[in-house]
Amino acid sequence: MGKIRILSDNLVSKIAAGEIVERPASVVKELIENSIDAGSKKIDIELESGGKRLIRVSDDGEGMTRDDSLMSIERHATSKIKELKDLFSVSSLGFRGEALPSIASVSRFRLVTRTRDQVIGTIIAVEGGVVRGVEETGAPPGTTVEVRNLFYNTPARHKFMRKTETELSNVLDIVERESLSRPGIGFELRSEDRTLLRLPGRETVSERISELYPGIGLHGVSAEGMGVRVSGLMAGPLDTRSTTQKLYTYVNGRSVRDRFLTRVLIDSYGRMVEKGKFPQGVLFIEIPSGDVDVNVHPTKNEVRFGNARLVGDLIRESITGMLEKAPWLGGQGRSSGHAPGGYVPARESGADYGGRGPDGVETGRGANGFRVYNNEADTPSAHAPAIDGEPNLRPGVESPVNGLFGESGFYSGLKILGQLGDLYIICASPEGMILVDQHAAHERINYERLKKAYTGNGTIQTQDLLVPEVVELSPHESDVLSGHSAQLQSMGLHIEGFGENVYIIRRVPALLKNTDLKRLVRDIVSEMKESGAEKSLTDKIDMVISTMACHSSIRANYELGPEKMKALLSELDLAEFPHSCPHGRPVAREISYADIEKMFKRT
Numbered sequence: 001m002g003k004i005r006i007l008s009d010n011l012v013s014k015i016a017a018g019e020i021v022e023r024p025a026s027v028v029k030e031l032i033e034n035s036i037d038a039g040s041k042k043i044d045i046e047l048e049s050g051g052k053r054l055i056r057v058s059d060d061g062e063g064m065t066r067d068d069s070l071m072s073i074e075r076h077a078t079s080k081i082k083e084l085k086d087l088f089s090v091s092s093l094g095f096r097g098e099a100l101p102s103i104a105s106v107s108r109f110r111l112v113t114r115t116r117d118q119v120i121g122t123i124i125a126v127e128g129g130v131v132r133g134v135e136e137t138g139a140p141p142g143t144t145v146e147v148r149n150l151f152y153n154t155p156a157r158h159k160f161m162r163k164t165e166t167e168l169s170n171v172l173d174i175v176e177r178e179s180l181s182r183p184g185i186g187f188e189l190r191s192e193d194r195t196l197l198r199l200p201g202r203e204t205v206s207e208r209i210s211e212l213y214p215g216i217g218l219h220g221v222s223a224e225g226m227g228v229r230v231s232g233l234m235a236g237p238l239d240t241r242s243t244t245q246k247l248y249t250y251v252n253g254r255s256v257r258d259r260f261l262t263r264v265l266i267d268s269y270g271r272m273v274e275k276g277k278f279p280q281g282v283l284f285i286e287i288p289s290g291d292v293d294v295n296v297h298p299t300k301n302e303v304r305f306g307n308a309r310l311v312g313d314l315i316r317e318s319i320t321g322m323l324e325k326a327p328w329l330g331g332q333g334r335s336s337g338h339a340p341g342g343y344v345p346a347r348e349s350g351a352d353y354g355g356r357g358p359d360g361v362e363t364g365r366g367a368n369g370f371r372v373y374n375n376e377a378d379t380p381s382a383h384a385p386a387i388d389g390e391p392n393l394r395p396g397v398e399s400p401v402n403g404l405f406g407e408s409g410f411y412s413g414l415k416i417l418g419q420l421g422d423l424y425i426i427c428a429s430p431e432g433m434i435l436v437d438q439h440a441a442h443e444r445i446n447y448e449r450l451k452k453a454y455t456g457n458g459t460i461q462t463q464d465l466l467v468p469e470v471v472e473l474s475p476h477e478s479d480v481l482s483g484h485s486a487q488l489q490s491m492g493l494h495i496e497g498f499g500e501n502v503y504i505i506r507r508v509p510a511l512l513k514n515t516d517l518k519r520l521v522r523d524i525v526s527e528m529k530e531s532g533a534e535k536s537l538t539d540k541i542d543m544v545i546s547t548m549a550c551h552s553s554i555r556a557n558y559e560l561g562p563e564k565m566k567a568l569l570s571e572l573d574l575a576e577f578p579h580s581c582p583h584g585r586p587v588a589r590e591i592s593y594a595d596i597e598k599m600f601k602r603t
Contacts, residue, residue, distance in 0.1 A: 050166070181255060213246070251287065
């Protein structure tokens, strides 16, 4: 007898079930999607032991006749498609005809259903894929599916189910995920006679999202082109999570966990989100059904796009558009009605916190390093002193800043109150106060200046070193540096070989004139070495520019006078993306009046 044989129908059904039914959450997902396709307005889910012992999903949809209900538990029986061409224009959530028979083959399964125009319903009992009974029964319109003892007949799969709490968490995630794109449907999830989630029907997606993201500021995103539309609500980079559990993506209303979409979304935030953290929010993609293939995997979690680049570009455009406005920062055209007693503008005269310093500017300084300045010193000067390594800036005298927030500029329009710890610039805003990290702000300015010069949109001013610096590297570091010397030279950093594993630095960008150049080169080599082959050349160059910007920026314990602070904020308004340093740290954070009131227990 030969080695190759045809598998039995029973074994084939178990294999097919393993592709679709991975855990209780998979069952809940398939049953909910069937209920949605049936036009339900209310879906109830009941669990025992996280779904391992019982899953019951009831809906008030259109229901099924006796014949249709019997056909529904046959493999590849469906009402959603009829011909091959229908696969390329699928509009329903289910279409493969595999869910119910797969679930029934690995559980003790019971289906009760009735259509609205019939008096009597149908009840079907299936055990391990074998029909045990078909009867008439009284039942409300709609369908109820009971799944008991999941994987009771497949021990290998049963032992891989997780703890009850883990399975319950996965089911909760599925219900939330499925409910977001169908706000008009009410959902209720119960476990062990406890209600875990109750979502009444809503009119808009925004109302449903607000229920599932309590206390999180979500901001609108949108972009469209060539028949594709991307829209949704996403959190700012300050509201992140340690997993992607609250990052939901939908294609034509279908919830998907597509790796391409998730990666593009995360990459769109760039370094604004710290390593190991993930953004949260909801993104909808509307695309002609013929331009997307949903028949990629039995779970229907993955899709393939006809023009993936277009979809990716629109996602990046929508997220970048939101990030550029920095809506999470606050203070931008918002009502000042939240201020206690209404916002009261600052007095014209400076606060009397102490006598003037020898320069006639400083009015006081506490032990904590906080300085305040009077308004006379705040008045813009026609000859503002330059920040070290920066050109002279003349805020208030040059033409209005055409920055991110219009002609007046956002940061330059803030009232400067002083400096804290020789690191933070304290500004007043209509909603409270804003702290600006002077190093992060200066780093962003220098980064964009270097990046523009490298890409040909500017000029890198360089200078020869009077005394060249010599740096010695390890053999591996030497190989890394040699492989990127041309790129470094194009950035104004001229480094030549000076013997075995020894290099000499002859010319540097003017911004780096006061920098520890040996440390800079070692940091650049270290960044490139760690990225290895995983990063593209463009990413590596961006990394180098970020490192150079960091080394050339003012740091902590650097005292800034009022004019230098104004100069810094004015130039920050000219940046394309002024709200984070190139490494992702925020440039500014707002402390609202509400936050201050909580501190003093006034609320």
